[in-house]
Amino acid sequence: MGMTIAQKILATKAGLSTAVPGEIVEAYPDLVMSHTATWRSVSVMNKIGATTLFDPDRLAIVLDHISPAKSEKNAADQQVSRNFAKKYGVHKFYDVDSGIAHLVLMEAGHVAPGDLIVGTDSHCTIYGSLGALGTGIGYTEVTSVWITGKLWMKVPESVKIVLDGRYASGVYSKDLMLYLIGKLGADGCNYKSVEFYGSSVSDLSVSERMTIANLAMEMGVKCVFVPPDEKTREYLKGRLQDQARYRAVYADPDARYQNEVRVDISRLEPMVACPHEVQNTKPIGEVAGRRIDQAFLGSCANAKYEDLVTAAQILKGHRVHPDVRLIITPGSKQIMLEAMNSGVLQILLESGGMVTNPGCGACAGDGGMLADGEVCLSTANRNFLGRMGSSKAQIYLSSPATLAASAIEGVISDPREFQTT
């Protein structure tokens, strides 16, 4: 019996020739990411009296969730993380100016096809956009991997999602994923590894693949894979310090999949996730017209350069509705620089938006909080009750295009009604 991508990567990282679904293996990750939670892992290390790391080169630390510090406690916690990185020689350290961990690590060439990456964030699944197995763990488990180099992992069953066709104008991978999450449910792929195939995939930019791999978490996946191709190689060219790290892993032709889902993406419409679950999705026509108070263009799902460009194309020549606060939080410093140099940032500012420093921002409740009764449309990946402040506020999720159109109109609006320049 052949193996899926997840089986192959987990077998390799556990030093085995094969791994079957359901089997528990001891795997050695290539990279352990910790974000703002790093100080918590350091506190566990101190508590148990550990003083040695398995391999400091396998650690990556990015201070993204609260950046810069908002309180004395944040400042002290971040100081713990900085001091730890210095003391143990953790060179992959990115401070509060850098941006969201996932995007920063991929931009910096720390993620390669075939890698096994764990980290203190559920959206580590995004690394599958480059063919790496990424998955989230808690901070105590991060400490454990820091010290022992390994963790137990159950080999998942795999699901195949096959995409055919091309998106209609105004439709993006965010809409595809909201459609899929609505169709399959919040636990539709719980514990599963999902592999994306089909004629559409080679057309999709790496940025759109990142959105797919990021949002798949909201179906409960353990990991996701977009099998590496020329676009992957192109993205990583000049990023990977050592090209030998490019070890693309593909499934065997006779690999076993629990089920297969086919989607003709040319039939998709812009989609919106309604409060308070991501699976509560509706086509734009059913929610258009609902008033919004805040529009948040940010998060590891949709604050990449292409996302900012998409929003700017719609906002150009328009004004944000006077009753709407448009908050733009670029995903990383690199993205912000690119948007500055290309003029995209200027369009976003001139249209009436405000631009914050890069990072997780309002998605993680760091600025941009909501009051009782307020409504936010967000390009993030979660709309859970109370996530952005008041538990009497409502969060809707959409693509950057739908967000831009809605910010102009002051109500949730169909981006297809806007002529892009």
Added chain:
Amino acid sequence: MESIIQGRVYKFGDNINSDVIIPGRYLIYIDAERLSQHAFEVLGDDFPAKLRNYQILVAGRNFGCGSAREQAATAIRGLGINAIVASSFSRTFYRNAINDGLPIIECPDLHAAVEEGDDLRIDLAQALIFHRDRHYAFPKLPDSVRGILEMGGLAAYLKTQLTSPPRL
């Protein structure tokens, strides 16, 4: 960790996410008692206080979905909850609960049979749940994983590993 867990049940539905269990703004804390003061508070003014009258949570599918925040398990432990029985768990919560020393049991048949306030007895060694005049079997955890739980969590387990010679 005791092999027998007994107590009154509070019942939740499907897809209880970790933002509801503990909102992100409290992740600056890691202490169980402090976190528990805000556990489930978005569900209404009587939360979390009312949960302190219960010892076991019974939930539907996909309990703990969403964020990988370990404090979701810590906060529930801080409420005095001794076990969670769900039809299924999200994988991140499942790992975090084990690593935090909070017993979790997958038993899809129990949810429909149980009502809030019912008494449950869980025998971890026998892998059985006793409810009214019935009992329900659940799959035992793998030995390696049960070892972590029995030590009270991953930190304690890790400490014992430090004193033995490294394997590599």
